[in-house]
Amino acid sequence: MLSENSKLYDITIIGGGPAGLFASFYAGLREMKTKIIEADNRLGGKVHVYPQKMVWDVGGQTPLTGRELINQSIEQGLSFSPTVVLEQVVTTIEKKNDGTFLVMTTKGVIHHTKTVVIATGSGGIIKPMKLEVPKATKFEEENLYYEVFDVNDFRGKSLLISGGSPTSIDWGNDLAPIAKDITLVYRGDDLKGLEATKTKLINNGVKILFNTQIHELIGINKINEVVLYNNKNQEIFNVKVDAVLVNHGYHKNNPLLNSKPLGLELTEHLYINGNSAGHTTIPGIYGAGDCVLYDGKLQLIAGAYQDAANAVNSAKLYIEPDAHKVAQVSSHNNILDEKNKKYLYR
Structure with a gap:
């Protein structure tokens, strides 16, 4: 079995759809060493099912196609150069004695991380029949x-x-x-x-x-x-x-949630039992997007963004209990100064 144990990440995001990509961006704001693991050979998630449809309910955006949403989400999600791993299906998660996690994939690769955000969507891996x-x-x-x-x-x-x-x-x-x-x-x-x-x-x-x-x-x-x-x-x-x-129709499969890693509590239909702060029943493992259910859950892409930010904030506090509860807003965040020049002066 291959191993990446020498590379310890602050946060590993399982799923490269809207929730996972926004979690990656927000983790960058929080200066976390980030990895995304996506089962497909491309980022974008379930939006690939409807790339031609118009999406109207993303705040602050005029209507855009699913394809445009994918492209913009990827650009934003990769802003802080996270490590991206494609075509690896996560099957289970193990916790080490030091409190960090080993994320296992079907390709025999072990990913070592301090925290995990599960953002696999409601159907997990979706492939057309x-x-x-x-x-x-x-x-x-x-x-x-x-x-x-x-x-x-x-x-x-x-x-x-x-x-x-x-x-x-x-x-x-x-x-x-x-x-x-x-x-x-x-x-x-x-x-x-x-x-x-x-x-x-x-x-x-x-x-x-x-x-x-x-x-x-x-x-x-x-x-x-x-x-x-x-x-x-x-x-x-x-x-x-x-x-x-x-x-x-579509083949749907979520090997990770099927395995109930570390005894993760799930609903009858394999949604994660979570809360609005992104917590699951396993400390250090968080959920975001359509794979999570809790009171007041908003089943929209806009809701996935809030889930993602909350999950990352919870992960940051798990690693650094004395850290700020949330990231500084982007309009006044110095970490974005150099990146802002690309847009301000182009």
């Missing part, structure tokens, strides 16, 4: 999509959407104004969404085929035709497409 037909993987680099990164990828195109979830309906409604035409196929006999959004889908001219699923993808370098199968009348037929967008 892949389309299970021959050659699907081949086309993922071309015109088979599982996410809408940029609505302009579908401008003027004949698009096939596979799936009957609210997300599929949203995609249809969001892309209808710019796509050439859209066909939505679903293996069931009714879509899983609000009546208003389903009616909007029809009014937007989206063609809906029930009891229908993708049987085969046809093309050399790109998909140019899809073979569809009607599971009710056993009919097989083809449609020409420029792009295919799939939402068949």
Whole structure:
């Protein structure tokens, strides 16, 4: 087993979504040696599920896309140059006799830290369910999509959407104004969404085929035709497409909370039993964001920012009981003087 025991961090943040990234920034304000461990190969967290959607409820921000929010969150979260570890899944945490923690990952790496902030989100690791037909993987680099990164990828195109979830309906409604035409196929006999959004889908001219699923993808370098199968009348037929967008649900897994490290107290649905100061039932381990529940919890990204700051402040006091309870506000914090010049005088 590999080890990083020689590198002791003040705080290790598990999860690189909005809560984890803001915790990283705030830990920098508190002059803490910080590490972020993210299971995915990129930072940003669950916002990657809806990069094309408009986010209106972040304080002080005009509406921005999920993608813009990700980019800005990453820029802010890396302000103080934390160590970032990607593609490592944390499985458990152990406490040493000296009160520090060992954070274990599936890659056999041990991360040594004085405190831990768990910010894994409500679903933990979220991966889209892949389309299970021959050659699907081949086309993922071309015109088979599982996410809408940029609505302009579908401008003027004949698009096939596979799936009957609210997300599929949203995609249809969001892309209808710019796509050439859209066909939505679903293996069931009714879509899983609000009546208003389903009616909007029809009014937007989206063609809906029930009891229908993708049987085969046809093309050399790109998909140019899809073979569809009607599971009710056993009919097989083809449609020409420029792009295919799939939402068949998501695999969700949170190995860390499943392991209940150090006897961490969780709710029935694997949320951390915490409080508004970020405390968990284990001193030195704190929680922030959607993975935590407590009275008065705000299930918004804005709430995740408060959780993150509170968790970092609690971690700082755990390490240094005589430290200030909170960081000095950023507008008057001397630690930001050099960084401010980049924005003031650019």
